[in-house]
Amino acid sequence: MTERVPYDPFSNPHPAVAVDVILFTIADGELRVLLIRRELPPFEDAWALPGGFVRADESLDEAAARELDEEAGVSVRWLEQLYTFGAVDRDPARRVISVAYFALIDALELSPRAGGDATDVRWCNVRRLPKLAFDHKQIVRYAHQRLRYKAEYAPVAFQLLPKDLTLSELQHVYEVIHGKALDKRNFRRKVLGLEILEPTGESRSEGRGRPAALYRFRRDRFRDLGGGVVLEF
Amino acid sequence: MTERVPYDPFSNPHPAVAVDVILFTIADGELRVLLIRRELPPFEDAWALPGGFVRADESLDEAAARELDEEAGVSVRWLEQLYTFGAVDRDPARRVISVAYFALIDALELSPRAGGDATDVRWCNVRRLPKLAFDHKQIVRYAHQRLRYKAEYAPVAFQLLPKDLTLSELQHVYEVIHGKALDKRNFRRKVLGLEILEPTGESRSEGRGRPAALYRFRRDRFRDLGGGVVLEF
DNA sequence: GGATATTAGTGTCGCGAGGACACTATATGA
DNA sequence: TCATATAGTGTCCTCGCGACACTAATATCC
Numbered sequence: 001m002t003e004r005v006p007y008d009p010f011s012n013p014h015p016a017v018a019v020d021v022i023l024f025t026i027a028d029g030e031l032r033v034l035l036i037r038r039e040l041p042p043f044e045d046a047w048a049l050p051g052g053f054v055r056a057d058e059s060l061d062e063a064a065a066r067e068l069d070e071e072a073g074v075s076v077r078w079l080e081q082l083y084t085f086g087a088v089d090r091d092p093a094r095r096v097i098s099v100a101y102f103a104l105i106d107a108l109e110l111s112p113r114a115g116g117d118a119t120d121v122r123w124c125n126v127r128r129l130p131k132l133a134f135d136h137k138q139i140v141r142y143a144h145q146r147l148r149y150k151a152e153y154a155p156v157a158f159q160l161l162p163k164d165l166t167l168s169e170l171q172h173v174y175e176v177i178h179g180k181a182l183d184k185r186n187f188r189r190k191v192l193g194l195e196i197l198e199p200t201g202e203s204r205s206e207g208r209g210r211p212a213a214l215y216r217f218r219r220d221r222f223r224d225l226g227g228g229v230v231l232e233f
Numbered sequence: 234m235t236e237r238v239p240y241d242p243f244s245n246p247h248p249a250v251a252v253d254v255i256l257f258t259i260a261d262g263e264l265r266v267l268l269i270r271r272e273l274p275p276f277e278d279a280w281a282l283p284g285g286f287v288r289a290d291e292s293l294d295e296a297a298a299r300e301l302d303e304e305a306g307v308s309v310r311w312l313e314q315l316y317t318f319g320a321v322d323r324d325p326a327r328r329v330i331s332v333a334y335f336a337l338i339d340a341l342e343l344s345p346r347a348g349g350d351a352t353d354v355r356w357c358n359v360r361r362l363p364k365l366a367f368d369h370k371q372i373v374r375y376a377h378q379r380l381r382y383k384a385e386y387a388p389v390a391f392q393l394l395p396k397d398l399t400l401s402e403l404q405h406v407y408e409v410i411h412g413k414a415l416d417k418r419n420f421r422r423k424v425l426g427l428e429i430l431e432p433t434g435e436s437r438s439e440g441r442g443r444p445a446a447l448y449r450f451r452r453d454r455f456r457d458l459g460g461g462v463v464l465e466f
Numbered sequence: 467g468g469a470t471a472t473t474a475g476t477g478t479c480g481c482g483a484g485g486a487c488a489c490t491a492t493a494t495g496a
Numbered sequence: 497t498c499a500t501a502t503a504g505t506g507t508c509c510t511c512g513c514g515a516c517a518c519t520a521a522t523a524t525c526c
Contacts, residue, residue, distance in 0.1 A: 013288075015287055015289065017247065017250060054247065054330075055247070056248065056328050060330060084317045086287070086292050086294070086332065088289075095289050167474085167475090184476095185515095186513065190512085205522070207524095208471070208522070209471085209522060210474045210475080210522050210523095213475090416486075422484085438493070440493095440494075444492075444503080445503055
């Protein structure tokens with residue numbers, strides 16, 4: 001139980017460190033995650049989360065952002081660390097631990113493009129996942145749960161929308177995240193009561209129907225309550 | 234931005250993986266954390282959190298439990314992963330990322346004992362920390378915040394108490410965690426309303442004063458709401 | 467241009483959770 | 497037996513939030 005000789009990971013076998021990113025978006029009324037197709041073994045040609053090994057000269061956060069950029073061509077405004085998965089056998093070939101991050105993006109902002117070790121990339125409905133490499137399905141489920149949980153108290157939904165937004169758009173995002181309809185009046189009362197939205201004075205006509213007033217998120221009116229460190233780039 | 238040659242951590246410089254454990258207890262009306270004195274550089278003789286490198290054949294959870302046992306002689310019922318700290322320069326000598334865990338223990342249950350790479354061990358008031366090695370002070374602050382947050386919705390306090398407990402003891406734990414007094418009647422109404430406490434029928438006389446009824450925590454009545462995976466050993 | 471369809475926007479009631487508040491009950495020890 | 501110390505108990509009020517239906521403004525279709 002007690003050992004006198006210190007364990008030195010630089011002269012003994014030890015885990016490698018990877019990061020994986022769960023990138024959520026909303027499109028066509030669905031909550032979707034970004035998947036890439038692996039070019040290399042293990043799990044060659046399988047769908048997986050974008051991610052890769054951490055380099056010696058970058059922080060974990062930087063590694064997550066870099067891998068997302070390299071493999072999927074996506075730059076995000078922020079990333080939040082989710083959990084670190086460290087089961088011994090989660091990679092069949094080697095001992096690898098993975099620090100998972102999650103991020104949200106407005107789907108219209110840009111379209112992903114495969115690169116790096118990825119031969120393909122796609123958005124996938126979070127409730128209809130294909131077979132995924134490693135323990136990535138479990139990681140996505142965990143991320144979805146955290147997203148729902150976090151959406152209860154933090155204005156995460158604003159990351160999924162353009163800067164100027166309508167209350168109906170915002171409500172729609174919450175409905176997709178939670179998977180159920182919300183009452184319009186209660187939703188507006190609650191959101192406006194938070195005093196984190198500022199009317200721009202403008203309005204936007206979305207096809208037919210009455211034009212909706214536009215609002216902007218006041219980041220300075222809000223402080224995160226914990227449960228994760230949000231990193232701004 | 235895109236590179237064709239995959240980065241192989243087994244043939245390139247890469248981070249080592251450590252675990253650190255923040256073990257909380259309550260004693261003399263204070264919230265305290267367990268610290269060890271380091272035997273080896275870097276930060277030789279400095280106070281630090283118990284922890285060490287992860288071995289190739291053990292999960293992160295197992296590594297955390299092992300290090301706590303080796304360095305401080307403490308076995309815990311459960312550990313919860315807190316966060317993974319991965320700044321490039323958090324260890325001045327080498328690139329090391331640290332997966333932090335936190336745990337709670339009844340102070341009376343056992344007394345810690347230095348071992349492994351630790352030459353000394355002590356409980357320290359969480360609000361009066363000495364200089365700590367690495368970024369461990371930041372880690373402790375983060376853990377304390379998470380503990381307060383988690384105590385809002387999860388019955389963490391039961392881990393800090395013996396199996397049979399009184400409502401006054403339980404209230405005291407919450408008061409210490411939150412650093413403020415609570416109303417006795419409101420506290421009891423709320424806790425009993427959760428229906429996670431079962432009266433044992435016994436009572437305990439604590440010196441002077443009326444004897445208090447004893448209760449036992451009904452684990453099966455409660456399910457964790459997320460925000461962390463709790464591991465039972 | 468008028469009818470129709472479509473989306474935006476608004477107020478009230480009731481319930482339950484939880485904070486503020488003071489006294490009685492039962493034991494020990496002087 | 498009296499003083500002290502801790503355990504235990506009930507009411508009122510406020511606030512958050514869920515349930516619930518109609519009017520307002522615009523586009524489209526004839």
